[in-house]
Amino acid sequence: MVNVFLYGTLRHPGLLALVAGREVEALAPEPAELAGYRVSRAAGEDFPLIEAAPGGRTDGLLLRNLSGTVLERLDFYELSFGYELRDVTVAVGDTEVAARVYFPRPGLWQADGPFSLEDWVRAHWPLTRHAASELMSYFGRLSDVEAAARFRMIRARAAAALMAEREETPCDVRSGLGLGEVEVETETSSHIGYFLLKTVGFRHTQFDGEMSARLEREVFVAADAATVLPYDPVRDRVLLVEQFRMGPFGRGDRHPWQLEPIAGRIDGGEDAETCCYREAEEETGLRLKGLERIARYYSTPGYSSEVLHAFVGFADLPDEAARLGGAEDEHEDIRSHILDFAAAMRLIETGEANNGPLIVSLLWLARERDRLRAAAGA
Numbered sequence: 622m623v624n625v626f627l628y629g630t631l632r633h634p635g636l637l638a639l640v641a642g643r644e645v646e647a648l649a650p651e652p653a654e655l656a657g658y659r660v661s662r663a664a665g666e667d668f669p670l671i672e673a674a675p676g677g678r679t680d681g682l683l684l685r686n687l688s689g690t691v692l693e694r695l696d697f698y699e700l701s702f703g704y705e706l707r708d709v710t711v712a713v714g715d716t717e718v719a720a721r722v723y724f725p726r727p728g729l730w731q732a733d734g735p736f737s738l739e740d741w742v743r744a745h746w747p748l749t750r751h752a753a754s755e756l757m758s759y760f761g762r763l764s765d766v767e768a769a770a771r772f773r774m775i776r777a778r779a780a781a782a783l784m785a786e787r788e789e790t791p792c793d794v795r796s797g798l799g800l801g802e803v804e805v806e807t808e809t810s811s812h813i814g815y816f817l818l819k820t821v822g823f824r825h826t827q828f829d830g831e832m833s834a835r836l837e838r839e840v841f842v843a844a845d846a847a848t849v850l851p852y853d854p855v856r857d858r859v860l861l862v863e864q865f866r867m868g869p870f871g872r873g874d875r876h877p878w879q880l881e882p883i884a885g886r887i888d889g890g891e892d893a894e895t896c897c898y899r900e901a902e903e904e905t906g907l908r909l910k911g912l913e914r915i916a917r918y919y920s921t922p923g924y925s926s927e928v929l930h931a932f933v934g935f936a937d938l939p940d941e942a943a944r945l946g947g948a949e950d951e952h953e954d955i956r957s958h959i960l961d962f963a964a965a966m967r968l969i970e971t972g973e974a975n976n977g978p979l980i981v982s983l984l985w986l987a988r989e990r991d992r993l994r995a996a997a998g999a
Contacts, residue, residue, distance in 0.1 A: 622688050624720040625695060626653055626711050628660050628681035629669040632738055633746065639753045640698045641691050642760075648691070653683035653711045655722070661732035663725070667745040667890065668702070669736035670725045683713055683720060698757065699723040700765040701772065748889055751779035759813060774815055776889025777844030781928065784845060788917075802826035806835065817842040843927040849897040850882040850915075850931075850982040851907055853938035854997035859965045859986070860938055861979070862904055863956045864947070880958070880974060882931075882982050883907075893917075893930035901934060903948045905957045909934040913993075915985045920977060931982055933993075962990065 627650070631637050634645045641648060659674035671679065687695070696706075704723040711720045755775050759768055807822035822837045851860040861880045870877035885900035887893055894912055901907045915931035936942075938959055947953025960968075965983055968974035974983065986993075 622686040623692055624718055625684045625687055625692070626655060626681050626709065626720040626722045627684065628655065628658075628671055628679050628722070629736065630738070630741060630749070631695075631698075632682050633742060635746065636749060636753060639750070639757055640694055642694050642757070643691060648684050650682040650684055651713055653681055653713045653718070653720075655679040655681060655709055655711045658709075660736045662734055662736045663730035664733035666730060667741065667749075669741075670730055670732060671722065672732060681711075683711060683718065685718075694757065694760055695723075697760050697765050697768070698753070701756065701768040703729050703769070745890075748776070748779050748783055751782045752776050752889065755779065758810070762810075763813065771813065771815070773888070774817075774844060774886075777886050778817065778842060780887055780889040780891075781843075781845040781926065784928075796828065798826060804832070807837075811839070839924065841925040841927075843925055845887045845893070845928045845930060846884055847887055847893040847896040847900065847930045847932065848882040848884040848978045848982065849901060849909070849912065849934040850979075850986065851901065851905070851909065851934045851936045851938060852986060852993070853936060854990075854993045855999045856938055857962045857990075857994065857999065858938045858959055859962065859983075860905060860907070860936070860942060861958045861960060861965070862946075863958060864954060879976055879979075880968065881976060881979050883934075884929075884978060887930070894932070896930075897932050897934060901936075903946070904953065904955050905942070905946050906944060907934075907936050907942065909936050911935045913989075915982060918981075929978060931978065931985075933982065933986060933989075935997075962986070 627637070631640060637648070638645050656678055657673060657675060658671050658679045659677035660669050660671050660679050663670045703726050705726055706721045707724050709720055709722050710717050752775050755778065756768060756772065803823055803825045805821060805823045809820050810817060811820050812818035819840050819842055820837065821840060822835060824832050824835055827833050852858070862883055863878055863880050866877055866879045869879060883897070883900050883904050885896055887896045897912055898909055901909050912932045912934050915933060917928060917930050919925070920927045920929050940959060943957050943959045945956055947955035966987060969980055969983060974980055
């Protein structure tokens with residue numbers, strides 16, 4: 622049996638229940654205090670760290686006599702993030718109790734001011750709820766090391782789920798049937814890698830009002846992504862990037878290098894616009910002057926959850942803007958091309974533009990080009 626002292630985000634009852642796999646009342650947490658330490662925000666992150674601080678005092682919760690699955694689940698969650706258990710003594714009222722605490726491994730993060738659970742709940746709990754739910758579904762299937770390697774994409778999928786919850790989409794023509802008309806009977810993850818493949822058994826309301834027979838379908842669960850087509854309205858030019866793509870390669874396309882807008886996954890904690898600015902600098906070195914939204918759309922709704930947030934980005938595009946680029950830590954090998962508008966549109970006619978994001982972006986630009994050029998004084 623082990624006592625565990627919680628000082629950070631696991632004090633939130635919703636997160637604690639998700640991670641422990643038990644109702645909080647069954648865990649019977651007690652207020653406790655740890656002397657000689659302080660809790661701070663981890664710089665650039667959305668979680669806290671604890672460090673020695675002479676004279677410091679840290680309030681938290683004590684979970685007594687943990688063993689078996691609950692303790693293993695807590696370890697799985699915390700160890701996935703680079704924490705380790707250490708022995709301490711905490712105070713519960715006037716009584717000293719031996720306990721264990723999850724400490725960050727030395728050198729991983731720097732402290733950046735005091736941590737507030739209330740601020741964390743407002744800013745980060747909605748995303749964390751989705752991310753923790755997926756992460757804990759892998760308990761018993763992945764090691765904490767394997768889970769940690771997948772966590773960036775887990776957070777990105779969580780961000781997509783959160784955006785889906787918050788989006789208001791019109792139903793002026795379609796029936797208005799919603800998520801509540803789908804009854805999920807079984808759901809399994811048949812592949813857990815950089816991407817996620819689920820097999821879902823379900824029934825849904827039909828247009829005649831009856832319930833369908835049980836159906837079983839596979840769905841490719843991806844994060845949302847942003848695309849941005851850089852456009853110089855004065856020079857009437859666009860920038861396209863060329864890079865190797867697994868989709869055409871997997872199909873057997875003789876030319877798996879694609880011409881595309883700049884694109885990237887929307888990381889957990891960022892919005893689509895921030896992603897566009899970040900990816901433009903990473904892939905091409907461009908600093909965009911501004912963005913205009915094209916559309917938000919499912920790329921392949923028959924089997925994939927991926928939503929693309931498409932934009933045009935305004936930039937100066939002299940000849941020398943064409944260069945080699947890409948993020949080295951992601952092993953990107955990207956070549957950029959500067960084309961005048963007419964040459965870019967010919968790519969659709971010849972078929973060299975053969976992916977949805979590029980075709981959608983160019984057709985939108987063809988519709989809006991006169992307005993954009995007039996606004997730029999061209």
